Amino acid sequence: DTGVSQDPRHKITKRGQNVTFRCDPISEHNRLYWYRQTLGQGPEFLTYFQNEAQLEKSRLLSDRFSAERPKGSFSTLEIQRTEQGDSAMYLCASSRMGVSEKLFFGSGTQLSVL
Amino acid sequence: TQLLEQSPQFLSIQEGENLTVYCNSSSVFSSLQWYRQEPGEGPVLLVTVVTGGEVKKLKRLTFQFGDARKDSSLHITAAQPGDTGLYLCAGAHQAGTALIFGKGTTLSVSS
Numbered sequence: 001d002t003g004v005s006q007d008p009r010h011k012i013t014k015r016g017q018n019v020t021f022r023c024d025p026i027s028e029h030n031r032l033y034w035y036r037q038t039l040g041q042g043p044e045f046l047t048y049f050q051n052e053a054q055l056e057k058s059r060l061l062s063d064r065f066s067a068e069r070p071k072g073s074f075s076t077l078e079i080q081r082t083e084q085g086d087s088a089m090y091l092c093a094s095s096r097m098g099v100s101e102k103l104f105f106g107s108g109t110q111l112s113v114l
Numbered sequence: 115t116q117l118l119e120q121s122p123q124f125l126s127i128q129e130g131e132n133l134t135v136y137c138n139s140s141s142v143f144s145s146l147q148w149y150r151q152e153p154g155e156g157p158v159l160l161v162t163v164v165t166g167g168e169v170k171k172l173k174r175l176t177f178q179f180g181d182a183r184k185d186s187s188l189h190i191t192a193a194q195p196g197d198t199g200l201y202l203c204a205g206a207h208q209a210g211t212a213l214i215f216g217k218g219t220t221l222s223v224s225s
Contacts, residue, residue, distance in 0.1 A: 004156070033212065042120075042202050042215035043157065056212050091156050101206065102147070103213060105156025 002026075004106035006092050012112045013082055020078045021109045025094030032075050033093040033103065034067055043091055049075060050097065082113045117141075118203055118216035126222045130192050135219045137203035138185045144209050146186045148177055151200040151218075193223045 005024040013019050025032050030051050035043035047057045051072040069075040079086055089110050093103040119138045145164045149157035161170050163179035170177045176189040200220050204213040
C-alpha cells in the first residue's frame, strides 16, 4: 500500500496562468475526492468521483476548475486563469465506498498564485 | 448549507491537562469522523462513529457521538506535546455522499 500520491507538492504560478495537479489514489479504492484547504481552516469539498464518474461537484466551485478521472484510476484537477484567491493547499483523498467511509489523504499540492 | 461547527477554534494548554473539543450541527449525520492534521500533511483518520450514543476510545482519546447523531466530542486526557495539531470533524449526511469538514480546532500542547 503506497498511499495517496499527489504531484507536484508545491506550485508557484502567475495570475492568469493555468495549472494542473495530479492525484494517484490507493489502487483498490474506487472513490476519489478533491478538497481545498487554506491555512488553519478545514478542508473545503470540491468534487468527487466514483470510478470514472464525477458524482458531485461543489456549487461554490468556479467554472475555471475542472477535474477528470478518465480511467477510474488517477485524477487531474485543472485551474484555468488562476487568481490570487486560488492560493491554497489542494488535497486529494481516496476511499473504498462503504457505510462508514474512511478517507485516506495525500500530502497535498500547495498552490501559490502571485 | 450543511455545516459542522467546531469549538473552540484554538486551544493552548500545558502538558498533562485535559481538554474537550466539540463538533455540532443542526443536521443528522449517518456517520461522523475525527481527523488529525499536522502542518504540510493531509488529515489522518482517528476514528469513525456511526451509532447514536456511541463512545470509542483510542488510548488517551475518547470520542462520543450524540444520541441524535447531530454532534460529537473529542476528549483528550493528560495531553502531551505530541497531541499538537489541527483536529477536524467530518460528517456525511447519507452513506456514500461527500464528507463535509468542520473548520477545525488548532491544539497546542506545551511542555
